[in-house]
Amino acid sequence: MTTRTSRFFAAVVLLASPLAADGGWTQFRGGPEQHGIAETTLPAELQVAWTFEIPDGIEATAAIAAGKAYVGGLDGKLYALGLADGKLLWTYEAGEDEIKSSPLVLGDTVYFGDEYGRFHAVDAANGERRWVTEAEAGVTGSPNLASSPGKDPCVLFGSYDAFIYCVAPKDGTVIWKVETEGYVHGTPAVSAGRAISSGCDGFLRMLDAATGAEVRKVPAGGYVAASPSVDGGRAIFGTFQNQVLSIDLASGEIAWTYEDPERPFPFYSSAAVTDRLVIVGGRDKRVHAIDKSSGKAVWTHTLRGRVDASPVVVGEKVYVADQSGVVAALHLKDGSVAWQFETGDGFTASPAVGEGHLVIGTQSGVVYGFAGGKP
Secondary structure (H helix, E strand, C coil), X not given: CCHHHHHHHHHHHHHHCCCCCCCCXXXXXXXXXXXXXXXXXXXXXXXXXXXXXXXXXXXXXCEEECCEEEEECCCCEEEEEECCCCCEEEEEECCCCCCXXXXXXXXXXXXXXXXXXXXXXXXXXXXXXXXXXXXXXXXCCCCEEECCCCCCCEEEEECCCCEEEEECCCCCCEEEXXXXXXXXXXXXXEECCEEEEECCCCEEEEEECCCCCEXXXXXXXXXXXXXXXXXXXXXXXXXXXXXXXXXXXXXXXXXXXXXXCCCCCCCCCCCEECCCEEEEECCCCEEEEEECCCCCEEEEEECCCCCCCCCEEECCEEEXXXXXXXXXXXXXXXXXXXXXXXXXCCCCCCCEEECCEEEEECCCCEEEEEEECCC
């Protein structure tokens, strides 16, 4: 690598890390392994600091970086808002197609896809277009950063054209792409030089991040829309066959399977993973906390609507949102409610938590910025 490339590589790896010094939320699920853990603090009682309205609604989770919240709308626009006050800083028009792909912020660039199949790189400071690369169908999942020793980094994303793409961050050049057997809805995780993707074709794929070569393919037993979380050498995700799976990446064996025999419902939500628990929302209107080692139920919490939004862990609480319009903080120890706010409007987007704020958009298009109350 050249000196310039080496510096670029180091910068994007640092900024993609969930342990970034600013405590931001620079990508869907918070970091490359997609644990869903925020490295910031929130007050016990959150209050609405601001709201902002986006026409046509919101399904994409926001990104938070350097005092800004980046939110994609179903109106085909990406919005940059001031994190402190919610004021509009700039708008980028991606096109007429919806944005469901949550942004990835790397340094001074924001990356995301749209439903036409275009993958965009935008200047984070002013919203000017840097480049666009096109897939053959919609890009619903969010991007992730893949890095390998001695290789230039690349930005990963999946498409409904059934391919996983790896493109150069600087200009969008396709470094490699791998065909799957179905839509790629979720976001590939990145761990130990591997890109790990759970797809709608019902397989978990492990790819060499540098070349795209397939390392292993494991049957998941059904359609998967959730993005995998990788922890301790295992990939953890829910399926539309009403199960949550923990798959050993070294052997390809299923370590455990979680399923509620009395109320079997699909899992669309991506899991948050702590040192002890796997926490995932279900279409049974419940949040499930599962023992990470055994796959046994620890607790469940029932909400009024199905839980498609992915949970986010902050300290000893997990923040969840449902289709009835409730956003809540639950105690990790037992699932009891620590804080709750009712919007009256459903959530598909997940909470984004960073820099002392929680940002989330509703299906009708209201972005809520939560923070501490005034002294």
